[in-house]
Amino acid sequence: MSAAVLQVRNLCVHYDTDAGPIKAAENVTFDLAKGERLGLVGESGSGKSTTVLALLRMVTSPGRIRSGQVVVDGTDLMQLSPEQMRRMRGSAVSLIPQAAMNSLNPVMRIRDHFYDTIRAHDRSMDRRQLAEHSAQLVESVGLRPNVLGMYPHELSGGMKQRVCIAMGICLQPKVIIADEPTSALDVVVQRQVMETLGRIQRELDAAIILVGHDMGLMAQFVDKLGIMYAGRLVEVGPVADVFREPLHPYTRLLINTLPSLDVKAVFKGIPGTTPSLLNAPPGCAFHQRCPDASGSCYESDHVLTEVLPGRWVACPCYAGAAA
Amino acid sequence: MSSQFWSYIRRNPLLLVGVSLFVLLFLFWAIGPTFIDVTKARPISAMADLAPSAEYPLGTDSVGRQLLPNLLAGSLYTFEIGLAAGTIGLLVGTILGFVAGYFGGTVDSIISTAADVALTIPALAVLVVIAAVIKEGLNVRSMALIVAMLAWMRPARTIRAQVLSMRERPYVEIARLSGMNDFQIIVQELLPNLLPYLAASYVGAVAAALLAAIGLEAMGLGPQNDPTLGMTIFWCNYYGALLRGMWWWWAPPIAAILYVFMGLFAISSGLDELSNPRLRRAR
């Protein structure tokens, strides 16, 4: 595999509460190659949003990044000063947000959002250059340049999301984090926005992390899939392989729950509920709901291990294969 | 429940401070009259213009009122006016707010516009007209009624806005599907959630009523024969107490008013935290 543009190692984020720390993300580890599309999927409380914030070093009190490395193109973000980190945001790692409805300042024209973003990193452009560059950007996401003169409330949800995509790529970032970019959109618009995002990402050859809960969207878009459960990454692998032959019991059950247009009136859920991340019991976080749980699952947490080429899983069922 | 209450109070010291200030004040009013002869608050109860002494702990004013009894009676009268006016204002405002917010339509338009207009016209201006006409007949009770007439708008506005946002909540629809009628929905579903807002509005209404009452009195438009705090300030101004260096005359009523307002401020800040769902949910 080519050199990873993003390496995340043992990222731990805790939220301090009176009752003790909430381990929102525990030992999150993965690599991302140039131009690769990673899907980070999980249900509510799985730690995917916390991970996104941690990658941008934007976790706020009472949360804090306890340990770990986030290496972008050889630079460990955790070692940077606040000002250096600010310069990395948007230029090395950019974010395409979840709620595009409210992600733009309602009292600023679209144009000024672009100018602000560019000027925060590069003061060399004059107004004309800024205007030209911004116009190119909005055209690249399929909008007309007159959008630049509008205010956010004059745009539809899909148009706002395109503006956010254009803004996310205006500094040609190496890694784009798209946090449920289409969760507020209808399926038709969702498809169009995702196709735009995919095209742009290919043109830039940037790596992308698509965060979400919609397995359908993941199947349509990503190359590699990471499954999160209770703050841990439990399985990572090529998307086709994961869907065809899920390794972790949670992944297997999750894929079983997905409705399809092939079978009717058969419903398979996962019994039980997600464990509390506060004072979590020892052992694998999934052991209470796992049909295959055995001895060691009740005692110690499992580390994400490569059990087959390119396929990582945190489950002892495959411990033998790793050896 | 009570242990929850105490743990909450400990986390919200402002509320505790405010409540304690008022407990002390109530004690002063309750126990004060056994040591202090309130009738001595009338003019010519003593020599005029005396500085504080053992006999007259807060001195006397230019017409011979003893100022300690004056303070005791005055603070009580003033607070009575504020409390009565605030209560009436909140009651009327809450009912109007609920009606406007819940039923909407024309009723809402009328009530909202009336509140907006009444809020824009300075209360003091209207009160001045009323009070000037019936100046001789003013006493503590009529004062409270006059002030109450213009204390309903802010509660009406806040409650209306709250009801408006709550009316569309799914739990109200569930209540309707559960066979509840409008009255039951208002009382059982909406009102409990508004309690923190009502409490905060109450404090605000009392403070606003006090402010209006004291303001009117400072202009001389108050009970001419009752030594309320505002009237005392009027007399200070009238007799030039400040320029004559009679600090014992003007300082105590100011201190008393500051005390009451600080207490109300502390309580309302505390309640603010209570009614802010973001802070409450964090628990």
Added chain:
Amino acid sequence: MSLQYVVRRVLLFLLIIWVGTSLIFFLPKLAPNRDPVAQRLGMLAATGGVNSDEIDAMVEAYRAKFGLDLPVWRQYLNYMGDMLRFDFNYSLAMYPATVIEIIGRAVPWSVGLLAVSTFFAFLLGSLLGGLLGWPRTPRIVHYISTPFLMMSSVPYYLLGLIVMYIFAFKLKWLPLGGGSQYGTMPSLSWTFIIDVVQHAILPALSMVIAGIGFWALSMRGMMVTTLGEDYVMLAEARGLSPRRIFFRYAMRNAILPQTTGLALSAGTILSGSLLVEVIFRYPGMGSVLYRAITSFDFFMIYGVVFFVVLTVGLATLMLDLIYPFLDPRIRYSRQ
């Protein structure tokens, strides 16, 4: 900004003026002892004095317009006609000066004091509130601002008495009251301007100190809400500097509801400033009103009240018409 918006706002303004003026007419009618104005006029006529002929003429004119033999609606029409022409009759206490003359002299003082102190209170208060709601603000600012926040609940004029005692009576740094040195004539000379400013400092100070806390409190609340918005989070993710986020994204948006608050509080602020004027014997409408009340000068009281309603009505109208320029969501809504 749609024409409809302007029309509606102007209609609201007219409604306010109409309601305010009508209240001045009808409220005294509710008084138990018939017409206090007529009583007062009768008293003046009885005492006579230098101008007894003119006073008799005035009483006659009043009776012709508002006599009890006239039906109320006629009296009301006469009254509204007078008000629309700004004809508030003579001052009963300072005859033969007319009410409008006296008010005309007082208005500039009041408006000057009110505008300057409200401007500074709003500006400084909003800035302080913004800082208090901003997580990066050093703790020291919180400690320093606490007294201001507590002072927000205190009536202006009480602060006025306190600052007057300290700075004018004890320390003698500034004049005790009035609008300018006694006996000076208004002119555009530096000495006069400095004199006026010196006299205005204490009344303005008492209004600004209390005002800062008030605006800071509401701004802090708005700031916390604004900082929770997605666009602030995204601004940080876009790599914007904290300074830029503070001013362009947080303050800029939190100030909008503050402006609405300013319009809503205009009446309270004006009432407070009238009382401050009384305390400082400042030659504005507050002092005029105070003198009118103590001397039962009813025409004067009604005239001042009318002007107070007019001032507040105009101020809110102006703020409402400016608001769309601050908030594009209103400016461009559904064109």
Added chain:
Amino acid sequence: MTTPLLEARNVTKIFSSRGSIGKKGSVTVAVNQASLTIHADPPSIVAIAGESGSGKTTLSRLLLGLVSPTSGDVFYRGRPMTALKGDERMAFRRDVQAIFQDPFEVYNPFYRVDHALEMPIKRFEPTKSADERRAMIEKALGVVGLRVDETLGRYPHQLSGGQRQRVMVARALMLNPSIIVADEPVSMVDASLRATILESLLNAHDQLAIAIIYITHDLTTAYQVCTSILMMYSGAMVEVGNVDRVIKDPLHPYTQLLVGSIPLPDPTKRWAANVRSATSASGQHSTSQGCSFAPRCPHVMDICREVTPPLFRVNADRAVACYLYRDAPVVSPEDVSALYIGA
């Protein structure tokens, strides 16, 4: 034929925000001339599908009597909803129940979850004692697979989203209604917990003979749960019929677009890059005349912009409101239900 349980006849709902002082009013046609019939015997199980703004939620609220139509009528067991008073109205309220989208907002945050379950019994069966109420509640919770000790006595925020929604299902079932209107019941529930909720809805239909209206934007779950489907676009019904036929072989250009945009959870069946049959809805508003999909439609004809298409009966169990099928006979609103009853 028996009297239908619920019937909407040519209902239109227009929302006009009457401008208060300083605000301009606006007009939205949420539901446009929609007709729909639901039978209790045999109980219907129908999906109303569409995107946001299609009017599906407003239609459901019309059927629940939570809003009243601007024109047209809604009938409950043959009686116009507006005529229901007193006991009749209470009977209707009990008989027609609902489950809403947001499983948190349906709870009054002031009360424990018990309140949501006790309140309807107190209102509908005031003679029941506290013990009898408790027994009813416990039974209903058991039906949806919830443990009493894990549910009762808690505040809504102490339960998980899935638990909260199951309590709402229990609440609806407890009242023995003839119909449950489920408005996006699983769209805010985690994937792993959706199955239980959909399953209990389907069980209610199969075993308790409760009619179901399933309102959703998600065609895959509509396909799984229901036998018939009503597709809505911009307040109007565009395609009606058997769910297998509508989804496997969509006829209306809009349905085709929607089905083609479903992100299937199968990496081997990715969106075909070239099938882009319609332009995006870039904010243009539908005109009052003609088919509201015309501005986006790849097959648009002149007539589409002029006259609103009626439903054409393409075959025994399907009707489409599109002039591409104008050779087929027109279905009158009263006959629409025949397309999806007993199918």
